[in-house]
Amino acid sequence: GRVSVFAAASLRGALEDIIAGYDGQVTLSFGGSGTMARQIAAGAPADVVVLASPLWMEWLASQGIIDRNAAVAVAANRLVLIGPATAPPMQDLSQLMDRLKTGRLAMGHRDAVPAGGYARQALETAGLWRAVQNHLAETDNVRAALAMVARGQTPLGIVYATDAQAEPRVKVLLDLPPEGHDPILYPAAAVTPAGLPFLHHLAGPDAAALFAAHGFQPVVP
Amino acid sequence: MTLEVHIDHRFDGFALDLSFAAGAGITALFGRSGAGKTTVINAVAGLLKPQGGRIVLGGETLFDSASRRFVPPAARRLGYVFQDARLFPHLSVSENLTFGARYAPAGAKGAGFDDVVALLGLEALLSRAPGTLSGGEKQRVALGRALLSKPKMLLMDEPLASLDGPRKQEILPYLERLRDGPLGLPILYVSHAVDEIARLANTLVLLKDGKVQQAGPLYDVMANPAAVPLLGVREAGAVLEAEVLAHDPDGLSRLKISAGVLALPGVQAPVGAKVRLRVLAQDVMLSLRPPEGLSALNVLRVTIEGIHPGDGPGAAIALRAGGDTILARITARAVTELGLVPGMSCYAILKATSVAPGNIGR
Amino acid sequence: MTLEVHIDHRFDGFALDLSFAAGAGITALFGRSGAGKTTVINAVAGLLKPQGGRIVLGGETLFDSASRRFVPPAARRLGYVFQDARLFPHLSVSENLTFGARYAPAGAKGAGFDDVVALLGLEALLSRAPGTLSGGEKQRVALGRALLSKPKMLLMDEPLASLDGPRKQEILPYLERLRDGPLGLPILYVSHAVDEIARLANTLVLLKDGKVQQAGPLYDVMANPAAVPLLGVREAGAVLEAEVLAHDPDGLSRLKISAGVLALPGVQAPVGAKVRLRVLAQDVMLSLRPPEGLSALNVLRVTIEGIHPGDGPGAAIALRAGGDTILARITARAVTELGLVPGMSCYAILKATSVAPGNIGR
Amino acid sequence: MSADAAAWEALRLSLWVACWATLLAVPFALAVAWVLARRDFWGKGLLSAVVHLPLVLPPVVTGYMLLIAFGRTAPLGRALESIGITLAFHWSGAVLAAIIMGFPLMVRAMRLAIEAVDPKLEEAAATLGASDLSIFGRVTLPLIAPGILAGAVMGFAKAMGEFGATITFVANIPGQTQTLPSAIWAALQIPGGESQALGMVVMASVAALGAVLISEALARRVAARIAGT
Amino acid sequence: MSADAAAWEALRLSLWVACWATLLAVPFALAVAWVLARRDFWGKGLLSAVVHLPLVLPPVVTGYMLLIAFGRTAPLGRALESIGITLAFHWSGAVLAAIIMGFPLMVRAMRLAIEAVDPKLEEAAATLGASDLSIFGRVTLPLIAPGILAGAVMGFAKAMGEFGATITFVANIPGQTQTLPSAIWAALQIPGGESQALGMVVMASVAALGAVLISEALARRVAARIAGT
Numbered sequence A: 001g002r003v004s005v006f007a008a009a010s011l012r013g014a015l016e017d018i019i020a021g022y023d024g025q026v027t028l029s030f031g032g033s034g035t036m037a038r039q040i041a042a043g044a045p046a047d048v049v050v051l052a053s054p055l056w057m058e059w060l061a062s063q064g065i066i067d068r069n070a071a072v073a074v075a076a077n078r079l080v081l082i083g084p085a086t087a088p089p090m091q092d093l094s095q096l097m098d099r100l101k102t103g104r105l106a107m108g109h110r111d112a113v114p115a116g117g118y119a120r121q122a123l124e125t126a127g128l129w130r131a132v133q134n135h136l137a138e139t140d141n142v143r144a145a146l147a148m149v150a151r152g153q154t155p156l157g158i159v160y161a162t163d164a165q166a167e168p169r170v171k172v173l174l175d176l177p178p179e180g181h182d183p184i185l186y187p188a189a190a191v192t193p194a195g196l197p198f199l200h201h202l203a204g205p206d207a208a209a210l211f212a213a214h215g216f217q218p219v220v221p
Numbered sequence B, C: 001m002t003l004e005v006h007i008d009h010r011f012d013g014f015a016l017d018l019s020f021a022a023g024a025g026i027t028a029l030f031g032r033s034g035a036g037k038t039t040v041i042n043a044v045a046g047l048l049k050p051q052g053g054r055i056v057l058g059g060e061t062l063f064d065s066a067s068r069r070f071v072p073p074a075a076r077r078l079g080y081v082f083q084d085a086r087l088f089p090h091l092s093v094s095e096n097l098t099f100g101a102r103y104a105p106a107g108a109k110g111a112g113f114d115d116v117v118a119l120l121g122l123e124a125l126l127s128r129a130p131g132t133l134s135g136g137e138k139q140r141v142a143l144g145r146a147l148l149s150k151p152k153m154l155l156m157d158e159p160l161a162s163l164d165g166p167r168k169q170e171i172l173p174y175l176e177r178l179r180d181g182p183l184g185l186p187i188l189y190v191s192h193a194v195d196e197i198a199r200l201a202n203t204l205v206l207l208k209d210g211k212v213q214q215a216g217p218l219y220d221v222m223a224n225p226a227a228v229p230l231l232g233v234r235e236a237g238a239v240l241e242a243e244v245l246a247h248d249p250d251g252l253s254r255l256k257i258s259a260g261v262l263a264l265p266g267v268q269a270p271v272g273a274k275v276r277l278r279v280l281a282q283d284v285m286l287s288l289r290p291p292e293g294l295s296a297l298n299v300l301r302v303t304i305e306g307i308h309p310g311d312g313p314g315a316a317i318a319l320r321a322g323g324d325t326i327l328a329r330i331t332a333r334a335v336t337e338l339g340l341v342p343g344m345s346c347y348a349i350l351k352a353t354s355v356a357p358g359n360i361g362r
Numbered sequence D, E: 001m002s003a004d005a006a007a008w009e010a011l012r013l014s015l016w017v018a019c020w021a022t023l024l025a026v027p028f029a030l031a032v033a034w035v036l037a038r039r040d041f042w043g044k045g046l047l048s049a050v051v052h053l054p055l056v057l058p059p060v061v062t063g064y065m066l067l068i069a070f071g072r073t074a075p076l077g078r079a080l081e082s083i084g085i086t087l088a089f090h091w092s093g094a095v096l097a098a099i100i101m102g103f104p105l106m107v108r109a110m111r112l113a114i115e116a117v118d119p120k121l122e123e124a125a126a127t128l129g130a131s132d133l134s135i136f137g138r139v140t141l142p143l144i145a146p147g148i149l150a151g152a153v154m155g156f157a158k159a160m161g162e163f164g165a166t167i168t169f170v171a172n173i174p175g176q177t178q179t180l181p182s183a184i185w186a187a188l189q190i191p192g193g194e195s196q197a198l199g200m201v202v203m204a205s206v207a208a209l210g211a212v213l214i215s216e217a218l219a220r221r222v223a224a225r226i227a228g229t
């Protein structure tokens, strides 16, 4: 029958393409990672779950809902520093404070939004966290941070590369070094045995190509 | 069906503390503005729960503070005509009129819709909304609504105050028919118009500042000199029962009262009928001798029963005339000059008006 | 200050189409329930914008449909006593009373607060909320509120309907003083009580179904047989001006009217004073010969001016008595039997009542 | 399913959920409003505060509480499921969320309307023999019809717009629980989704406009009836 | 800053924002309510629908719209900034978001109250010489005080609970725009954050209870004044 997939909303474009090429019937439901994890714990009719944060996958495993070892990362992502389309590119993060001037740095919420957590790690690694902490504009999702930059509300923002590529009003000023934060992985797991075939497909090469087409990074094992 | 009322209730700055009993027929509550008439009616209707007292209607205890009995208004089946009309604004006139009909018990008798509508001249208004009615029209609908709820008793708080004279003259006989007809509907009636009361009431309760000043059969209370200040000096006066003896060719009618025969113009009742005569106290003159130069027809030999000084320069004199008492109001000076004392006999010259032609309460 | 009113307005099922002019003093609007009285007053007050017409007060055009002029109610400064009291529920009685005072122009003259409060007996109520007042108390506050707004004119829609007799007797002279005193306040006055009108009004406008049936000086309209059905047969009757000649020791007073001298009981006015006499049509009898066996004092020789058959079995007869016209109402059969025709002379036997002792309108 | 079809499906579901929520909530809201307007009792303020709570708490919290209470694994949810009522991850759960979120708005409108009814009219009905229930049905209810309508419109609008509690309680399953707001939110989460979101915003706005216009017309008619013109 | 201190700071800010939002919104809501209740004009239904819009749209959308209208680069935002009013990342922006989100609730309560005022009383005031403004101030306003209070409570409660539009418009800046709902939401997004969230939910509930109790007491006093007891 139909396979129900609960997935992080930022994967939507890629997942829609992936199910188009899958020969089973799939229903995609999108939500925030924390919300979905809780729902699945409360008995949500999901066969497969794809989250934007390993933290919540870990939580699901700790609840005994999925098998920790059966979870696979299906895609990866990168963080980028963005600015208005007219801004000059940046060499490294050290210029961050100069570029911000009195403005703020838009990013996902440092604790609540996975992208915000990675951005925080990156800034901490760069030794900028203390300085920038009071110049943040934290949003409830990355897309809102992107919109802040796109609307000129903030001069800079840190978002996923996948988000930045489709917004003409912003420009990637700097790719943040991936070693500065935990790997950005999208873990997937089957909640029910019925989800296994699709999970398999998701971890397969066809899906990987489509993830790549949407700007996601390949998963380095 | 008798109504027995004892109320003890206190508002901030106003205390009602009274008892009265009303027999069959129409009981009028009379008193100045703020005397407590509406409060009494509200208590009878069950809209006010007095702090103390007891209200019994026809053997059924509607309220008793001692036994904590309180029959809710809906179960009392009293048709209340409010001082303010209180029509239901969302219902048409005819829906207002028929509002209460469905709650009457199956066998209840009451006025017919068409009769009431015709009596009150509501034919053209039936589909109208209350908001567009004139003041008098509203009051008529409110009257009709209460009549058509087939009540056990009617409570009427100045039901005719904003109606024109001709309409009143149509409604008054109807109320008399309700009272006297097969329904024998008792009515508790508030009015400021002494002529209405003189015409309608069987029992009269005079209220002042929340207390009963006088209460009893209409004839007795109206003939009591103590009632004069309450009724107002221009309105006070005895009401007598008379029988029409004859209509003379000169336009005068002869009427028999217990003390003799009076000649009055404009009596519109057949020979043999009983009518009420209203003899205003201010229209009665006293003379120690039989008066000369005046037609002697309306001169009665009377005995002074009591002299009641008023607030102003006047005094009210109760006069025994046959089986009746009539009232005269003359100046205190005249009392002294004529040397009037109780027990004295003298002559009363009356100017009487007949009320309620062709009708007389039991 | 004269008021000129032309109104042409149509409600669903009711059309008002009338013109009248009111001079100084009190202009009474009289008519049955639903005749259009409140509608007229609302138009004068500016609460209703008639579809057509013109209203001019003392030279100022308040409304003119032709020139599209409409003075808003607030700028008209007319003290309106509503048929329903319309007190402001959130304000105390004294705040209600003084509500309008601040809007009067600096120099405006008007009644004083203490006078009005005393007149209306509101002393004990000043701090009360309107919601707790009795019906008559509300009406008195509404009256006071309009008086204290220092208006250019008063509009009163049955202002005394729910007041007791004694209170009315206190307020009526006050209204006369407002009218006659230094304020010379004109009043447009709606009432169903013919006795109030007979006492107060200078001009009388009779309305029926939205049209003016009769309008003019009170004496003329009241003496017009055509007015009888409108006023009601029990209430219709001429109002005459009389001068008190003497008070006789037997209690009767002699009053001079243009046609002769009448003897009446109970006249409370000093010798020389002018009083209004109300002669109810139903209290006038006609005789072809001087009547015998009756005191001749109140018999006047009169000439028949006109005979006006009524709706029922009665007919109204206008009688020329000296400079005045008085009305008699007798049965149509009597008209035939006596062979009454206009121009004939005969004798009228009157039973008159004096109204408004000590007061007489201009 | 194409994006367009999904949007229409979301609109249909939103309307469906909003209609049910409004229909089901009106009697409860009316009862609570009546109690708050016409009865004095200990704890009245508390009841009023509880009714206001969904307004004060972030919708996620309400949704989370619903999930805890009515989730498939929760005792209440299980009990309901055993009698055939599934709320969690079902459109009926979206109805419940919409009812709860709209409740304060509905209660307030109805309460204000009830408080505006002159008790003297209800007294008059009682003297005519009407029982409390009859009085409510024949006098109070028609007089507060405009207030009920206003409350219903508020409830409907809120139900159309409810997102946080709904997505937290019943997730975002297309055709089942994906209402217009959830779909709009989802569209906003991916690059280039703005134009699709805009289309759905227009849809929602038009639906709201329609509901408001209908309610205004109805209210006008009801008011005219009472004014008698 | 400890989690606890942050929570108290969020509560303080929420109260501050809610108070300002309520104070500022009341006059506007009153004006709109009056127009909707007492004037008939072309486009009235449209105005009413626009007022309802924030109810119908998911809060994110309203937040985006605010960003578009009042953002730093938007003309309106620039104009405000030039007169010294900064909305971006400032608590005043949160106030604006709360005003907009609470507006439909406030307007509806006040409108119902105005519609319940008998125009005959206003007419009576006019015949006593009061100008339209005086009539409003001395008759209408005191009579609708309970409705204004009700609207204010609704607005206050909504402002206390507003989250979606606020975070989208002015982000989540501790001490400036991190209101209690934002903090609660953030806590719920972290595995194991429930207990911290619960503490803040209790805070919000107590604040709401307080506001509702105060408003109920005030309403009782106002009503008693009008009933004269």
Ligand SMILES: Nc1ncnc2c1ncn2[C@@H]1O[C@H](COP(=O)(O)OP(=O)(O)OP(=O)(O)O)[C@@H](O)[C@H]1O
Pocket: B011, B012, B013, B014, B031, B032, B033, B034, B035, B036, B037, B038, B039, B040, B083, C131, C132, C133, C134, C135, C136, C137, C162
């Ligand atoms: N809730 C209240 N609080 C204080 N006083 C009240 C209250 N209700 C009534 N009263 C007072 O009680 C008295 C009696 O009121 P009631 O309405 O019975 O008078 P009434 O005889 O019907 O007068 P009216 O002829 O003017 O209608 C009045 O003085 C009134 O002001």
Ligand SMILES: Nc1ncnc2c1ncn2[C@@H]1O[C@H](COP(=O)(O)OP(=O)(O)OP(=O)(O)O)[C@@H](O)[C@H]1O
Pocket: B131, B132, B133, B134, B135, B136, B137, B162, C011, C012, C013, C014, C031, C032, C033, C034, C035, C036, C037, C038, C039, C040, C083
């Ligand atoms: N909006 C309306 N629609 C239809 N008819 C109306 C409207 N307003 C008034 N009328 C009718 O116009 C007539 C005149 O009303 P108005 O209030 O002027 O009467 P009134 O002379 O003051 O009567 P009352 O003595 O009973 O107060 C009445 O028959 C009334 O029903």
Ligand SMILES: [Mg+2]
Pocket: B037, B038, B039, B083, B157, C134, C135, C136
């Ligand atoms: Mg009364």
Ligand SMILES: [Mg+2]
Pocket: B134, B135, B136, C037, C038, C039, C083, C157
């Ligand atoms: Mg009228």
